[in-house]
Amino acid sequence: MSKLVAIGDIHGRDIWKQIIAQEQDADEFVFVGDYFDSFTIKGPDQINNFLDIIEFKEQSKIPVTLLIGNHDHHYYPGVDDSGTSGYQTLMAPSIKYVVNENKQYLQAAYQVGEFVFTHAGLSSEWLDDTIEDWNADNVVEKVNELFQYQPGKIAYRSYKQVEDQVYGAQGYGNEAFQGPIWIRPSALMTANKKTLRKQIIQVVGHTPQDNIDIKGKATGGRYYFIDTLEYNQGQYLIVTDKVVSLGKLENEKAQTK
Numbered sequence: 576m577s578k579l580v581a582i583g584d585i586h587g588r589d590i591w592k593q594i595i596a597q598e599q600d601a602d603e604f605v606f607v608g609d610y611f612d613s614f615t616i617k618g619p620d621q622i623n624n625f626l627d628i629i630e631f632k633e634q635s636k637i638p639v640t641l642l643i644g645n646h647d648h649h650y651y652p653g654v655d656d657s658g659t660s661g662y663q664t665l666m667a668p669s670i671k672y673v674v675n676e677n678k679q680y681l682q683a684a685y686q687v688g689e690f691v692f693t694h695a696g697l698s699s700e701w702l703d704d705t706i707e708d709w710n711a712d713n714v715v716e717k718v719n720e721l722f723q724y725q726p727g728k729i730a731y732r733s734y735k736q737v738e739d740q741v742y743g744a745q746g747y748g749n750e751a752f753q754g755p756i757w758i759r760p761s762a763l764m765t766a767n768k769k770t771l772r773k774q775i776i777q778v779v780g781h782t783p784q785d786n787i788d789i790k791g792k793a794t795g796g797r798y799y800f801i802d803t804l805e806y807n808q809g810q811y812l813i814v815t816d817k818v819v820s821l822g823k824l825e826n827e828k829a830q831t832k
């Protein structure tokens with residue numbers, strides 16, 4: 576029996592340390608990204624928290640996967656995207672430095688069995704537009720390879736052009752042609768109705784949720800949206816073999832910086 580713990584968007588919060596301490600029997604941990612860009616936590620504290628996560632990964636005896644989010648991507652080497660929301664202009668040089676120093680630890684996608692983890696989700700429309708010869712079996716490998724060699728390819732898309740028709744984006748990411756660090760839940764589920772929905776189960780963050788829908792009432796159990804640390808600080812996702820359950824800190828008044 577294998578137990579995976581998936582932790583939602585961090586944004587400088589150190590609550591992950593309490594989750595790790597509570598889930599000491601876990602076999603692996605997955606962070607879905609967005610380590611930076613908080614409106615309430617100071618920039619240096621965000622950096623130190625990110626470095627603590629890196630140290631945890633380096634010293635852990637079990638696998639720790641660090642996915643990249645849109646609020647990390649705009650500091651990533653080779654990406655010039657200072658116009659995205661939350662970008663910390665004054666802190667950017669320092670954040671860019673620590674991200675560059677640890678870029679080898681960041682990836683765009685991760686898979687365990689039929690569960691695929693990304694920051695925002697994989698849309699078959701974006702995949703068709705961006706990656707050749709992808710399928711449900713090789714999609715994670717293909718996405719990670721794209722991110723490694725062309726990191727800008729997973730950025731926000733301001734438009735999509737089909738022949739003479741241009742489809743503009745609205746600025747929030749709620750279009751089926753958005754990529755794995757930007758697409759929103761409704762667009763993601765719409766894009767995959769006849770494709771990936773039947774082939775993989777997706778676990779993503781990016782869009783704040785009040786609670787994790789464990790019962791799958793709105794998603795059919797094919798998507799789990801786990802960006803809950805802002806509104807429900809004690810929640811995270813547990814995948815034990817193929818069984819999904821809700822993780823919650825025993826101390827419901829868990830404090831973060």
